[in-house]
Amino acid sequence: NTGLPLPIKSLKNSPFATHLLPPKLTTMEPNFYLSLLLLFVSFVSISLFVVFYKHRSSFSGPNLPPGDAGLPYVGESLQFLSTGWKGHPEKFIFDRISKYSSHVFKTSLLGEPAAVFCGAAGNRFLFSNENKLVQAWWPNSVNKVFPSSLQTSSKEEAKKMRKMLPQFLKPEALQRYIGIMDTIAQRHFDMGWENKDEVVVFPLAKRYTFWLACRLFISVEDPNHVARFADPFNLIASGIISIPIDLPGTPFNRAIKASNFIRKELGAIIKQRKIDLAEGKATPTQDILSHMLLATDEDGKHMNELDIADKILGLLIGGHDTASAACTFIVKYLAELPHIYNEVYKEQMEIAKSKAPGELLNWDDIQKMKYSWNVACEVMRLAPPLQGAFREAMTDFIFNGFSIPKGWKIYWSANSTHKSADYFPQPEKFDPTRFEGSGPAPYTFVPFGGGPRMCPGKEYARLEILVFMHNLVKRFRWEKLIPDEKIVVDPMPMPAKGLPVRLHPHKA
Numbered sequence: 446n447t448g449l450p451l452p453i454k455s456l457k458n459s460p461f462a463t464h465l466l467p468p469k470l471t472t473m474e475p476n477f478y479l480s481l482l483l484l485f486v487s488f489v490s491i492s493l494f495v496v497f498y499k500h501r502s503s504f505s506g507p508n509l510p511p512g513d514a515g516l517p518y519v520g521e522s523l524q525f526l527s528t529g530w531k532g533h534p535e536k537f538i539f540d541r542i543s544k545y546s547s548h549v550f551k552t553s554l555l556g557e558p559a560a561v562f563c564g565a566a567g568n569r570f571l572f573s574n575e576n577k578l579v580q581a582w583w584p585n586s587v588n589k590v591f592p593s594s595l596q597t598s599s600k601e602e603a604k605k606m607r608k609m610l611p612q613f614l615k616p617e618a619l620q621r622y623i624g625i626m627d628t629i630a631q632r633h634f635d636m637g638w639e640n641k642d643e644v645v646v647f648p649l650a651k652r653y654t655f656w657l658a659c660r661l662f663i664s665v666e667d668p669n670h671v672a673r674f675a676d677p678f679n680l681i682a683s684g685i686i687s688i689p690i691d692l693p694g695t696p697f698n699r700a701i702k703a704s705n706f707i708r709k710e711l712g713a714i715i716k717q718r719k720i721d722l723a724e725g726k727a728t729p730t731q732d733i734l735s736h737m738l739l740a741t742d743e744d745g746k747h748m749n750e751l752d753i754a755d756k757i758l759g760l761l762i763g764g765h766d767t768a769s770a771a772c773t774f775i776v777k778y779l780a781e782l783p784h785i786y787n788e789v790y791k792e793q794m795e796i797a798k799s800k801a802p803g804e805l806l807n808w809d810d811i812q813k814m815k816y817s818w819n820v821a822c823e824v825m826r827l828a829p830p831l832q833g834a835f836r837e838a839m840t841d842f843i844f845n846g847f848s849i850p851k852g853w854k855i856y857w858s859a860n861s862t863h864k865s866a867d868y869f870p871q872p873e874k875f876d877p878t879r880f881e882g883s884g885p886a887p888y889t890f891v892p893f894g895g896g897p898r899m900c901p902g903k904e905y906a907r908l909e910i911l912v913f914m915h916n917l918v919k920r921f922r923w924e925k926l927i928p929d930e931k932i933v934v935d936p937m938p939m940p941a942k943g944l945p946v947r948l949h950p951h952k953a
């Protein structure tokens with residue numbers, strides 16, 4: 446056996462082809478393999494060079510912001526995500542602001558060329574140029590988890606949603622929900638917290654906000670029905686932000702399946718509701734679903750069932766994880782700062798004492814919870830539930846003297862102002878008095894975003910967070926079981942072990 450590849454071996458044995466063979470073939474063997482190896486290495490190097498060159502060239506051009514394109518495909522996504530996993534998402538931003546001495550820098554995130562806009566001026570620019578220079582943009586994975594959005598594109602869906610939502614979520618519409626929120630909160634604390642020495646806060650906070658959303662959006666109230674929904678919802682939440690590989694068993698694949706399951710369940714609820722509304726068994730104002738079924742757009746058209754299912758799905762997802770992160774961090778900071786707890790307790794007990802036995806919270810009570818809301822705001826300054834959001838440049842434009850090309854993605858980050866000493870002196874210090882009087886300067890405190898796309902659920906979130914605080918401090922004091930529990934931001938902030946606490950009920 447010469448060890449030669451078959452075609453050459455057969456050539457060598459052929460009486461007719463000896464002239465085709467190179468002289469001293471056997472001494473050439475190592476060279477032959479070396480050539481193959483060289484060929485292969487050159488091929489790989491050239492391919493890599495082409496990929497790198499293409500990647501880099503989409504980041505070069507006159508007057509682009511300073512920054513680094515990172516590696517092809519992944520860009521700087523890993524650096525971006527890993528600072529969050531280590532609990533300091535702001536590090537990605539502040540490292541680059543100081544490295545490039547610029548409040549706008551380029552990078553590559555989620556496979557896209559992107560510019561990060563920092564500081565109040567960056568926020569102001571983005572929030573006031575909505576649909577003029579920039580528009581909403583979501584990563585492709587989001588479209589795949591919400592398939593019906595593909596028919597009209599997520600941009601169109603978001604526009605329709607934005608027109609409809611304020612009607613359902615404006616303060617006047619929400620006022621009558623406060624009593625329902627209080628009832629559910631009381632049941633939640635009776636079932637999940639009472640008579641327990643220790644609890645893990647994060648999953649409980651999620652249960653609370655999800656139960657509320659099920660009740661107020663679609664009138665699903667039975668805890669067992671709510672629980673059946675909860676698991677697929679968690680699969681969707683973790684799949685949307687995973688790597689979008691749709692193969693059996695991947696988080697992305699599980700998210701798509703869960704989304705299909707929930708949309709089917711929602712479809713059944715919507716059909717039944719139509720019948721109930723027609724027969725007078727359901728009321729037009731009982732929840733957001735009734736509102737959506739009866740609402741019409743400017744052409745007098747009703748929303749179709751698929752659209753409604755999608756919108757409700759979006760609201761359930763957008764609404765409950767964010768608010769539960771806020772509730773969890775309120776519990777954390779109140780455990781760490783007894784003087785702040787005492788002030789919240791005083792405010793809430795004054796309200797509690799003013800109520801007749803069994804009387805539920807109402808709009809006036811909420812208006813009295815000023816200190817508590819300042820505390821909640823300071824919590825969302827230090828631990829914003831959403832770190833920021835993307836936009837897409839609709840056209841070439843200039844910001845801070847740098848060119849931003851059409852199609853580039855733009856990221857704004859709540860941390861770029863929340864954690865900056867330029868806007869919040871001693872930014873690491875917990876100080877709810879920052880929100881007294883006229884409060885922080887415009888475009889600096891942005892946990893809900895700003896401009897036309899500001900979170901439409903802001904007022905709803907305020908109510909559910911305050912109702913949570915009221916019911917919590919009225920019943921308990923608590924202490925953290927893991928004093929220096931790590932924080933992970935992925936993509937919502939959460940204590941790594943879910944925030945276990947020991948409860949100390951107030952004496953009756």
Ligand code: HEM
Nearest residue numbers: 763764767768771830831834892893894898900902905906
């Ligand atoms: C503490 C709780 C919450 C926080 C911190 C929060 C924060 C945000 C932020 C930062 C945005 C993105 C704005 C942007 O793209 O610039 C957003 C969008 C949105 N939020 Fe919230 N949110 C919360 C609760 C809720 C709730 C309870 C609901 C539903 C009832 C909701 C529904 C939405 C929707 C539908 C959008 C998309 C709006 C659009 O694209 O135009 N959010 N939220």
